[in-house]
Amino acid sequence: xxxxxxxxxxxxxxxxxxxxxxxGVSFSAEAGEVLALLGPNGAGKTSTVETLEGxxxxxxxxxxxxxxxxxxxxxxxxxxxxxxxxxxxxxxxxRAPEALRLFAAFYPDPLDPAELLHRVGLGGxxxxxxxxxxxxxxxxxxxxxxxxxxxxxxxxxxxxxGVDPGGRQVVRQVVRELAGGGATVVLTTHExxxxxxxxxRVVIIDRGAVVAAGTPAELTAAGPGDEIRFGAxxxxxxxxxxxxxxxxxxxxxxGEYRVATAPTPAAVAALTAWLADRDLPLADLRAGRQTLxxxxxxxTTADGGSSAR
Amino acid sequence: MNLAAVAAQARVELTLTLRRGESLLLTLGIPxxxxxFFSLVSVLPLPPGVTEPVDFLAPGILALAxxxxxxxxxxIATGFERQYGxxxxxxxxxxxxxxxxxxxxxxxxxxxVLQVAVLVAVAVVLGWRPEGSAVLAAAVMVLATVGFAxxxxxxxxxxxxEVTLAAANGLYLVLLLLGGMVFPLDRLxxxxxxxxxxxxxxxxxDALDAALSSTGTLPAGAVAVLAAWAVAxxxxxxxxxxxx
Numbered sequence: 043x044x045x046x047x048x049x050x051x052x053x054x055x056x057x058x059x060x061x062x063x064x065x066g067v068s069f070s071a072e073a074g075e076v077l078a079l080l081g082p083n084g085a086g087k088t089s090t091v092e093t094l095e096g097x098x099x100x101x102x103x104x105x106x107x108x109x110x111x112x113x114x115x116x117x118x119x120x121x122x123x124x125x126x127x128x129x130x131x132x133x134x135x136x137r138a139p140e141a142l143r144l145f146a147a148f149y150p151d152p153l154d155p156a157e158l159l160h161r162v163g164l165g166g167x168x169x170x171x172x173x174x175x176x177x178x179x180x181x182x183x184x185x186x187x188x189x190x191x192x193x194x195x196x197x198x199x200x201x202x203x204g205v206d207p208g209g210r211q212v213v214r215q216v217v218r219e220l221a222g223g224g225a226t227v228v229l230t231t232h233e234x235x236x237x238x239x240x241x242x243r244v245v246i247i248d249r250g251a252v253v254a255a256g257t258p259a260e261l262t263a264a265g266p267g268d269e270i271r272f273g274a275x276x277x278x279x280x281x282x283x284x285x286x287x288x289x290x291x292x293x294x295x296x297g298e299y300r301v302a303t304a305p306t307p308a309a310v311a312a313l314t315a316w317l318a319d320r321d322l323p324l325a326d327l328r329a330g331r332q333t334l335x336x337x338x339x340x341x342t343t344a345d346g347g348s349s350a351r
Numbered sequence: 352m353n354l355a356a357v358a359a360q361a362r363v364e365l366t367l368t369l370r371r372g373e374s375l376l377l378t379l380g381i382p383x384x385x386x387x388f389f390s391l392v393s394v395l396p397l398p399p400g401v402t403e404p405v406d407f408l409a410p411g412i413l414a415l416a417x418x419x420x421x422x423x424x425x426x427i428a429t430g431f432e433r434q435y436g437x438x439x440x441x442x443x444x445x446x447x448x449x450x451x452x453x454x455x456x457x458x459x460x461x462x463x464v465l466q467v468a469v470l471v472a473v474a475v476v477l478g479w480r481p482e483g484s485a486v487l488a489a490a491v492m493v494l495a496t497v498g499f500a501x502x503x504x505x506x507x508x509x510x511x512x513e514v515t516l517a518a519a520n521g522l523y524l525v526l527l528l529l530g531g532m533v534f535p536l537d538r539l540x541x542x543x544x545x546x547x548x549x550x551x552x553x554x555x556x557d558a559l560d561a562a563l564s565s566t567g568t569l570p571a572g573a574v575a576v577l578a579a580w581a582v583a584x585x586x587x588x589x590x591x592x593x594x595x
């Protein structure tokens with residue numbers, strides 16, 4: 043593959059009429075890497091991925107997949123990529139093995155459909171048509187259809203949405219095996235846990251722009267490190283408490299607070315004393331580093347909040 | 352074009368069509384039902400010089416069969432494929448649009464062959480003795496299939512699936528009544544008859560009737576109408592078709 047990244051997005055802008063869905067997004071992914079686009083619904087994840095899949099042209103900026111233009115070089119690219127749409131995309135009346143055999147026929151060097159069917163845990167529903175599969179089973183079939191052609195790059199739009207815990211295990215396994223075999227996986231999710239579990243690198247997108255990018259470890263380390271977290275009634279006098287402890291206090295979500303200071307016994311004592319003086323309950327108390335969820339919420343709920351939850 | 356991919360896609364298209372009960376009712380049940388009923392129950396007017404209803408009905412019902420498969424069935428299936436994102440999903444595979452079109456064509460032709468076999472057999476049992484040229488009849492059906500498929504894809508590619516379903520069925524009924532398929536066109540008011548003769552259904556019924564009669568020659572007017580639809584409808588469909 044050399045110096046060319048498997049996937050590169052640079053200065054991408056996507057508009058729908060006057061609505062700017064993607065506003066200057068840049069990132070790249072290497073061979074063998076799992077990259078998660080993480081963001082609330084409507085952040086521009088799907089628009090970005092669909093531009094990479096060749097479904098729409100960038101309004102500005104450029105995208106390259108395996109060094110090719112997804113629209114202009116479509117015919118050369120489609121045999122080398124796999125796509126999982128956010129929903130549907132399969133004939134309602136088709137059975138899982140029929141769909142897999144059909145898609146296998148499109149590609150030069152496909153996986154064995156029967157084997158793949160078992161690998162995604164659908165061996166037991168081989169007689170069922172798509173419309174009678176559960177949401178999670180449909181997702182697993184979609185995933186299988188995306189990888190049956192042994193893609194060098196797989197684009198998975200919300201692969202775990204609506205999938206039960208057992209199914210998630212299957213999805214994670216398949217994604218790991220894909221990347222282990224040298225393929226690049228670009229997936230979208232609005233669930234932090236999935237991004238943290240699945241991805242080598244995470245790009246956090248909010249309102250069409252990248253707000254943070256890095257490995258899950260980098261992202262959680264990048265923020266202010268030491269802190270005290272606690273739960274208490276919503277709407278505390280944060281300024282008064284901050285004065286008592288001598289550090290900035292923010293209400294991260296209603297009823298959940300973060301004190302930007304090292305969790306020393308003195309700071310914890312000042313906090314509990316302040317609460318005790320006011321006869322306030324303490325729901326939980328946690329000291330230490332921020333989680334990816336903290337980073338995500340801090341970055342995506344600024345000025346007025348968004349639909350992250 | 353990858354022929355293995357086309358063959359696989361065509362087989363799936365055919366399998367799914369045969370699996371849909373409503374599609375079989377439309378493509379086989381209704382034509383066979385109409386042919387049998389009106390051949391045995393003499394309630395319909397016949398053109399001058401025709402004594403056996405089946406002699407008049409058989410070419411018209413073959414025309415109806417072509418229309419039901421190439422236009423109605425194709426429109427409804429494709430409309431829902433578009434709505435369910437199937438067309439979109441296929442768009443990111445190496446299949447390609449020309450191959451998809453070839454597969455759909457193959458599936459439509461296969462269903463038509465099945466329809467013709469069944470309908471001709473039933474008509475012969477009812478006393479039909481076709482004359483003329485089977486080759487000419489087949490050529491006319493191919494020409495009409497192109498035009499009807501264009502109309503079907505135009506609906507499927509521009510309307511919501513539910514609207515396509517209604518529009519295709521509505522058009523089917525209109526073209527059945529204005530197609531000279533179950534009663535002769537000259538029974539219609541003159542203005543309506545003139546309009547009907549410009550529509551592909553009447554032109555196909557007319558051309559098939561002529562191809563399968565003792566003269567075995569094609570009416571130039573009807574062939575011209577079919578040819579015009581075969582050019583205009585697919586061109587319009589290609590221009591207006593939206594894949595998502």
